[in-house]
Amino acid sequence: MAENILEIKDLTFSFRTYGGVVKSVRDVSFDVREGEILGIVGESGCGKSVTSQCILRLNPEPPGFFESGSILYKGEDIVKKSDREMRKIRGTEISFIFQDPMTSLNPTMTVGKQIEEIFVGRKGMSRKEIKERTLEILRLVGINEPERRYKQYPHELSGGMKQRVMIAIALVGKPSIIIADEPTTSLDVTIEAQILDLLKDLREKMNTSIILITHDLGVIAKMCDRVLVMYGGKIAERGTVEEIFYETAHPYTAGLIKSIATLDTSKDHKLVPIDGTPPDLFSPPHGCPFAARCEFAMKVCYERQPEFHQLSPEHTCACWLQHPYAPKVDIMKGLEQEAKK
């Protein structure tokens, strides 16, 4: 089994706001292995972006702050690092691809400059080498006429090309981990496929680990080796892609799967939405954050946070349904269907 390259333990990250302290990420633990693609899935506001930005300390601090936990990268704790020390990690050790390529590139700087900026203040490469490297990376991410693009400004590029430039920025420092935060959400479906293929391709060529954040289970199924499902700032379930899709253990994961359409979905098959809204993180519920939206919610769910149950070496799930006392239900079917039988 591949080495752990990043280990996150009991991470709790909060923001001080006008309305009080928001606990965006609560007791999150996971690890990233060399060369794997780890998916983090969840709806907006579930803490997936904040978690990922914690790894590069990109959340504004203040108002954000670490309440507890550690993020070990190559044995060193990122939580304890100063801004100056973080700089050595950002871009060359761990890099980030942002959600919206339209707004994530500086409109007043040429594409080439924005890619080369990674090397500003780092020794060891001549100007010429840097430029060659940049052009090579542009070619690698599938941008034609790199020499021309090099001198262009972001607004002269299409959305897909901008995202390729973002990927080029993330790649040019040869990082060992790339964090991609919804890299395809704002792109057309055809471009999305191209970008995802590109990421997969790069992983194979450069053996980079990728943390892929998305709300789209389709993307997860296509790309990932292992998956974390997050809800209300906590991890609900984690496991390999197969386990998540075929041995679903958490009602929230089940809800996500039931709410997406696949090619196999027949016309009269109804997609099931998850009712309600995610919990208010100003005052997170005492019990399971998902209880209020969960049709299997039990008394205990409203009162106590569920513990993690180990279902297989990779598969864990935080849900009271796994407790020996709990009734046996088929979470993929739902109560009504069960009753009909």
Place this chain on the structure above:
Amino acid sequence: MTKYILKRVGISLITIFVLVTAVFFLARLMPGGPFNDPKLSEAARENLSAYYGFDKPVLEQYITYLGNLLSGNLGFSTKYPSQTVNQLLASSFPYSADLGIRALCLAISFGLVFGIMSALNRGNGIDLFFVIVAVIGTSVPDFIMGALLQYFFAIEWGLLPIAEYKGFAYTILPSIGLGFYTMASVSRIMRASMLEVVQQDYIKTARSKGISRFRVTWKHQIRNAIMPVVTILGPTVAAVLTGTFVIESLFVIPGMGKYYVESVQNNDYSLILGMTVFYGAFLVFCNMVVDILYGIIDPRVRVAGK
């Protein structure tokens, strides 16, 4: 880019033409002629009118006027008969320009620095200080600011000369008085813009690259935040230049503003016309330069042609 510049120049020329025409006809509508002095006899008045061409049909006067303008002749003053408008402008413009440029430099440089300092220290005492300076600055009209400066620095404390314009020490108070309002508004806009830009995704991208904090602030945040300030430069130049009207009369500086106000009070047609056309054209020109400048520093405008 060429197309963009040509379009700007075109709009500017049309604006100047409309301005000239409006000024000419409005001036003819003014109540009271230039020779209202009751001591003048009827004949003398007619003579003067004929001498200055006021007896001809309006349209003819207009065409003559346009012709003169094209040859760079702004006409005569009816109040100071020995002087042409050009001569008056030649003697007074340097003062106004000197004062205006000083005030503008002061306002923009300090405004930008204050705004940046304020935004970078958001929420703490430094920020509060600059915000208060800016809020006060935008609440005090320039003539009151000028008068207060005069009172404290010249009369009460005797630190600086109270009026006239004869050397560096003399320029300090009028420049501050003239530039303070603009400085305050530049500082406010810059602060707001800095805080807006810092939330942009590309700042996060820049931070994720591991470049120094200074570089993120300088190359990404300030570079983009300065755009809105550039857009208000045109109106700012106008505000500073019209501000010279009151500041010049307050500090007894023989600039254009002083003559302009006098010409209005004396119904001095030609001088009003000449001065307004000069002012107007100058400001339209400034606006045009600012627009073109904006096109140069913002690559998005350059291509889109606005």
Place this chain on the structure above:
Amino acid sequence: MSELKSDRNEQTPQIPEEELTAQTVEEVQADPTEEDLSPEDFEIIGKNLEKMESISRPSLTFWQEAWRRIRGNRAAFISLILLIIYGLLAIFAPMLSQYGFDQQDAYSMRAGFSLEHWLGCDALGRDLWVRVWMGARVSLTIGLLAAIINSLIGTVLGGFCGYYGGKLDMIVMRIIDVIYGIPSLIVCILVMVVLGSGVESLIIAMVIVGWTGTCRFTRGEVYRLKEQEFVLAAQVMGEPVATIIIRELIPNIMGLLITNLTMAIPGAIFQEAFLSYIGLGISPPDASWGVLAKEGTKMLQVAPHILYVPAFFICTTVLALNQLGNGLRDAFDPRLRGTE
């Protein structure tokens, strides 16, 4: 490692971790609190969406929400109260005073603050308290009227331009380009010279140049909004254009319009002061804040309070209006909160 917590605040004792990584199996260990659990706790009771709804805040109308936010903004709220006080004083103070605004008193020329003359007297011995509030009537009226008329013209014209686009839009925009290119004070001066001094001329002069800003702004907003579904729905239902603009579009930009209006009043007050200062606005003995300030600057060396008094009121009014404007903008557009 167990993540079970009996309470959020009271964490269960941590089980010693020996090199626990995700590879090592995280065993579920017997938890001390587990004893409390009984099978009854595991009865399925299902969703509780109502409970969730109850967390979300009560819904307020646009105006309630704005009012709540304004009250929450200390600077804006104090400003509002100050402006109301100034308004009331402008109406009543001259009526209730024993002095007339042009009544001269040779014995109290340039008098300082005293019980008889609260704010002292000017160079001709006229009571400044009364003159300031008479001036406030003029200055505030001009500021308010000019700003309102500008907003009305600008909103209506901008609304139609943005909605229809095409030729009308092009012509109006070119006119605005030209007016915008000419410094507004120069136009004001010319108009004042032609029309003569007085409140009406001042307002007309300000309106001639002032409507362009609101017009541009409204046009832009309407242009953006008209693409949205609710406008389409109104069109499909056959509402006449005027109704769509007035009923559907304007309410959506109401907040920003009010903010702009508030921010435009200080500009008008400044312009009146400026024009009166150079002798084109209101002519003495009538008072406006600009006239008073002008009179004050002449007496600066002898009796500075004659300038200080009107200066104080001009500055505090403008300050209050700016703060109120900022507060309104934040109230209507929370995204911008705290940036200025």
